[in-house]
Amino acid sequence: MIYLRLFLESIAFAGQALRANLLRTLLSLLGVTIGIFAIISVFTIVDSLERNIRNSMSFFGENVIYVQKWPWSFEGNYPWWRYFKRPVVNLREYRMLERRLEHQQGVAIFWSKNSNTLKNQSNSLSDVNVQGVSYAFNMVSDVPVAEGRYFTQQEVEGGRNVALIGADIAENLFPGQDPIGKEFKLKGLRFKVIGAMEKQGENMMGIPGNDKNAIIPYSAFMKIYPTGPDGLEPAIAVKGLETDIGLMDLEYEIRGVMRSLRSLKPRDEDNFALNRPELLADAITGLFKIIGVAGWIIGGFSILVGGFGIANIMFVSVKERTNIIGIQKSLGAKNYFILLQFLFEAVFLSLIGGGLGILLVLGITLIPQDALEIILSAKNISLGLTVSVIIGLLSGIIPALMASRLDPVVAIRSK
Template sequence: MLFLKVLNESVRQAWSQLTGNKLRTFLSLLGISIGIFCIIGVLSAVDSLEDNVSGSLAKLGDDVVYIDKWPWKDNSNDWWEFFQRPYPDHDDYEALKEKMPSASLVSYWTVPGSKALKYQSNSVEGGFLFVTTYEMDRLFNITIEKGRYWTNAEYTGGADKMLLGHAISNELFGALEPVGKTVKMGGRKYEVIGVLEAAGGDLINPLDFDDAIMVTYNNAARFINLKNRNQYGGTIGVKAKEGVPTQQLQDDIRGILRSNRRLRPREGDNFALNELSMMADALGSFFGVLNMMGWLIGGFSIIVGAISVANIMFVSVKERTSLIGVKKALGARQFVILLEFLTESVILCIIGGLMGLVLVVGITSIINTSFESFAITLSAKNAILGVVLSAVVGILAGAIPAGQAAAMDPVEAMRS
C-alpha cells in the first residue's frame, strides 16, 4: 500500500516536471532517447543482419565439409603454398564416394566460365556454366520452380539436358514456358528440363544460381577437358551421415585424399577442409565489433542524458525542499523520500527510453520500406533491454539527488 502511494506521488511529480517546463525536460530526455536509439538501433540492425547471414549460410549445411584448394580462413602469409596446390577434381570425388564410410553424400562441382545461350532469335550472354555431379540437389536442397531434375539415366548417359537459373530463364524466354524448349550453347543443342527457384533477397547468397546454366559432369566432359584440374578444378562437398561428428568426417576425408594423391607421411595436406563454422566465426567477430560501436556511441549519449536527468532531479529537490521537510516532520522515513525521488527519476528515464524505441521503430520502418531485400526488426528482447537500460540510468541519475533529499533535516528544510 505504501509503495502504491509513493508510486502515485512519483508519477504525479514526473508528469509535473514534463509539463511544467516542456523544453527543458525534452532537451534533458533527448540524450536518453538518442542513447537508447543508438544502442537498440545498432543491436536490432546487427541481430537482423546476423539472422539474415546465418540463414543464408545455413543453406550450405553445418554438417558438410567443403574440400577446396584455398582455406576459408585468412592465411595470406601462406598464399604461395596454397597457390601451388592442385584443385580437387573428379578423381578425388570418385575416391571419396567409393571409400567414405562416414558420408551420406559426396558431390563435386566446377564452374568452367561463362557461356552464351540462344533460343530462336533471342540470346543471353554472361550466364555461368555450372558443371555438377548428380548429388548436388540433395546436398544443398535445391528447389526447382518449374520442371524437374535430371534422372539417374540422364546423368549417367550425359544427356544434353540442362537446368537454368531463374534470372537467365526469364531473360531468355520472357513470358514463354521454358521447360521443354531447345536452346543452343556452344553449337550444341540442349533441352531445358527445369528452372531453379529464385535465390531470394538474402544479403549473402552462397547458392545464387539465378544466372546459372547447369549441366551434368558426364555431359560437360564431352566438350571440356575437365581432367585438367589446374584449369577446371572445382570443389567437393561431403555431407556427414546422421550422428557422425564433423571431426571424424574430416579425418576420413584427410586419409582418403592423402592416399589418393599419394602424399608421403611427412608431407602436409595439399588441400583445405572448410566448414561453415569458419565463416560463422569470422562474421561473429565482425558483428561483435558493430555491437561494441553501438554501445560506445550510445553510451556517451546516455551519460549526457543521465547528467541532464540528474539536473532535473536536483531542481525538483530544490523546488520541493519545504514539502520534504513537512513530510519528514509528519513521520515520513528516509527510504520513503528516497524511493519517491528515485521512482520519479526512473519514470523520466523510461519515458526517454520509450521515445528512443519509438524512434527505432520509425527509422526501421523507413529502411524496411526502402530496402525490401533486408528487413530490420525490433525484437522483444531488445525492446525490453531498452526499457531496463533506461530504468538503470534513472536509478543512477537519481541516486544523488534522492539521497540528498532523504538526508535533509526536517526543520532546516521547512525554513528554506
C-alpha cells in the same frame, strides 16, 4: 501492493515534473534519446547487414566442408608455388569419400564454368554460369526450385541433357512462357528444362544468386568442358551432421580418407585444402563487433549527458518536494519508500527518453530499402530499454538517497 502504489505515485510525480517544466525536462531527456538512438540504430543496422551477408552466403550451405585444391585464405609462411603442385580433386576421391565417411549426410562434387551463352531460337543470354553437379548437390547447397523438380539419380548418373535454370534465364529464353519442358542450346547441345529456380536478385556481396545459373548433371557437364590439369577444377562438398559440433569429427574423417587416397606419409603435409564457410562468417562477425563497439562509444557520450540531465531533474524535484517528503515521513513513510519513489521516477523519465530513441530507430526501419532490409529486433529493443533503466537508476540514486535521509521536521519547515 506497496510496490504498485510506489509505481503509480512515481508515474504521477514524473508526470507533474513533465507538465511543470516541459521544455527543461525534454531537453534533459534529449541526451538519453540521442544516445539510445545512436546505440540501437548502429546495432540494428549491423545486425541487418550481418543477416543479409550471411543470407548472401547461403549458396555455400550450412555445416559444409569443401575439399579443394586451393584454400580460401593463404597462410603467411606457406610458399604460394606449392599450391600449383597440388592435384585437383577427382571423381574417384568423391566416390570414396561418399562411401567411407560416417559423419556426413551428403557428399557432392561439382564444377562451374562462367561466361556461357544459352540460346533458344532467336532468344539468347550471355554470361551464364553453368554448374555440373552430382545428385546430392541440393543437400549441401541451396537450390530453391520454384517450378518443376530437381534431378533424379538416373538423370545425373546417366548424364542426361536436363537442366535447372535461374529466373533470368527463364525470362530471357522463354519470355511469357512456362519454361518447364522447353529446350535450350548450350555449346550446340540441346538441354531440356526440368526445373526453374526462385528469383533472388543481386545479394549484398554483389553475387547475382541463382538467377543466371544453369545447373546440369556432372556427366553431361564433362561432355562439354575439359577437366583435369589444364581444364576446370572440381570441388567436393561434404555436409556434416547436426550432432557434430564444429564439424571436428567430419574434418578428421575427411583428412584421414584424403591422405589415404593420396598415399601421403605421416610427415607429408596435406596437398588439399579443407575450406569452411563459417570461417568467412566468423570474420564478418568479428568486423561487425568492432563496429558495435564504436556504436557504444558514440552513444555512450550522449547517454552520459542525458544521465546528468536526469540527475539534475531529480535534484530539482527533491528540492521542490522537500516539504511533501517531510509530511510523508511524519505520517510514517519509511526511508526505503522515499528512496524507491524517487528511483522509480528517475527510471520512468529515462525510459521515456529511451523509448523515444527506439521509436526513432523504428522510423528508420519503416523507410523502404531496396538494397538492405533493416529490421528492429526484440533483442535490440530489450537492450535499449535495459540501458535506459540502468541510466535511470544511476542518475537517480544520489538524489533518491538525499531525499530518503531528510529529517522530517527540517523538511516540513523548508517551505
